[in-house]
Amino acid sequence: MVVNGRTYVIDAGRAAVTRFTRAGLSMPSLAAVFVTHLHADHTVDLFSFPLLSETEGGVVVFSGDTARTPNIPRLAAGADILVHEAYHREAVAAIGYPPAVVEHIGAVHTEVGDLGAVGAEAEARGVAISHISPADPNVLSDAAWQRAADQSARKARYGGRITLGNDLDRFPLAKPGKGK
Secondary structure (H helix, E strand, C coil), X not given: CEECCEEEEECCCCCHHHHHHHCCCCHHHEEEEECCCCCHHHHCCHHHCCEEEECCCCEEEECCCCCCCCHHHHHCCCCCEEEEEEECHHHHHXXXXXXXXXXXXXXXXXXXXXXXXXXXHHCCCEEEEEEXXXXXXXXXXXHHHHHHHHHHHHHXXXXXXXXXXXXXXCCCCXXXXXXX
């Protein structure tokens, strides 16, 4: 539903994000997602939508599950923290999935090597990597993830820091010279 240029999604069932983009709607116009009830066929794509949270302390943007798109840097413009999902192409391929599965993962997720460019385009103060694939540290260690993130930042000349996020991590939002 679009009202005065603001888009409202009612229920986020299977392929809701695909239908959203096919309808020609832009993510920055997304004002809210309403869920009528908590059945899987109404919520399965809920976490595929990006989310912007603006507080007195700063701005945090969550990418949701997404292939690289210009919509995320636009939504996250100037954010203190951009929490972005990522996959590692080489590690996913090394797992032994069929080529079609590897191709699908690449079509719906952002490669860690692109996060520096996304952070730079958004001019976000920092990027926290979440919802990683592969998540098994026996396949790709946290240190290897961080090296890939650091390489991505250098390649894109991104001035912020890209950090592999972990459960219970805390990221300060106060900008230098403001707040604490």
